[in-house]
Amino acid sequence: MKNLKIKIARMEMGISQIQLAEMAGVTRQTIGMIEAGDFNPSLRLCIDICRSLNKTLDELFWEEDLK
Amino acid sequence: MRNGELDERQKQKRVEAGNRSFWIVISLCLAMNFITLFWDVSDKYMSLGYSLIVLAGILSYSAGNIREGIWDSKLPAGPLGSLLFSFCFSGIITIFYWGMLIAARNPGDDLPVNKMAGICFSVVFVITFAIYFVMGWLTDKARKRNEEKYADE
Numbered sequence: 001m002k003n004l005k006i007k008i009a010r011m012e013m014g015i016s017q018i019q020l021a022e023m024a025g026v027t028r029q030t031i032g033m034i035e036a037g038d039f040n041p042s043l044r045l046c047i048d049i050c051r052s053l054n055k056t057l058d059e060l061f062w063e064e065d066l067k
Numbered sequence: 068m069r070n071g072e073l074d075e076r077q078k079q080k081r082v083e084a085g086n087r088s089f090w091i092v093i094s095l096c097l098a099m100n101f102i103t104l105f106w107d108v109s110d111k112y113m114s115l116g117y118s119l120i121v122l123a124g125i126l127s128y129s130a131g132n133i134r135e136g137i138w139d140s141k142l143p144a145g146p147l148g149s150l151l152f153s154f155c156f157s158g159i160i161t162i163f164y165w166g167m168l169i170a171a172r173n174p175g176d177d178l179p180v181n182k183m184a185g186i187c188f189s190v191v192f193v194i195t196f197a198i199y200f201v202m203g204w205l206t207d208k209a210r211k212r213n214e215e216k217y218a219d220e
Contacts, residue, residue, distance in 0.1 A: 017219040026074035029136075029210075032217025039076050 002037040005060045009053040023052035077137045084131025092124035133202060136210030149203060153196035161188040 010020055017035075021028040025048060033039035034049075041049070046061055053060065073081065099116050102108065108116070165184040172178050 026076070028219075029213050029217055030074050030076040032219070033076065036217055038217075042075055045075055 001063070003035055003061070006031075006049065006053070007035050009055050009060060013053060020049070020052055024048040073137060077135065080135040081132060081137060084128050084135075087131060088124045088128040091127050092120055095120040095123060129202060133205045134209055136206055136213055145203070146200065149196055149200040152199055153192050156195050157188050157191035160191045 010017070015023075017028045017031045021031045024031070024045065026045065030039060030041075031049075034041055046057055050057055050060055096117075099113075099120060102116075103113060161184050164187045165180065168178060168180045168183060172180065
């Protein structure tokens with residue numbers, strides 16, 4: 001499932017995938033894969049992404065509609 | 068991220084490739100053991116069989132890395148890097164080979180050790196360079212393909 005929340009948060013901050021990747025300490029490809037839903041990041045990486053985007057884990061990774 | 072460092076996704080993919088190769092090698096070894104139980108296989112063919120199994124494991128691991136665009140980020144890349152790596156690698160192999168020839172030589176033997184070591188160096192150098200260069204090229208291609216697939220829209 002695509003993670004559009006990260007993409008939206010990134011766009012709100014006006015930063016590119018490369019910039020977010022540098023902030024989170026991963027490659028741009030990894031950020032692209034997370035946004036595309038092709039890679040499940042570890043909790044550590046989720047926290048790093050949240051910190052980089054000034055968001056909480058709930059805001060970026062919690063999926064309300066999943067049961 | 069430092070240059071040449073792998074991130075968590077790449078490390079995961081590398082571990083997956085390693086696991087896959089491990090089970091391929093184990094399965095092939097078991098198959099080989101069964102074959103040797105039921106058929107009379109000479110030492111020469113057994114040695115060849117196990118060498119091929121090791122090669123299959125290495126190829127499987129390499130293919131897994133190449134597909135993810137992570138052949139080996141710590142080694143030098145490009146034609147010059149491939150040349151440098153091949154030169155060093157074939158040099159090390161040749162030194163061992165030369166030492167083995169010297170050790171195995173009988174006092175009366177007229178073995179052309181230097182010539183054989185030279186041939187060894189040339190052959191290993193060419194093979195290493197070709198494999199390393201092709202693998203680097205394939206990795207680069209896979210990396211670019213992934214870059215395009217997950218491009219920032």
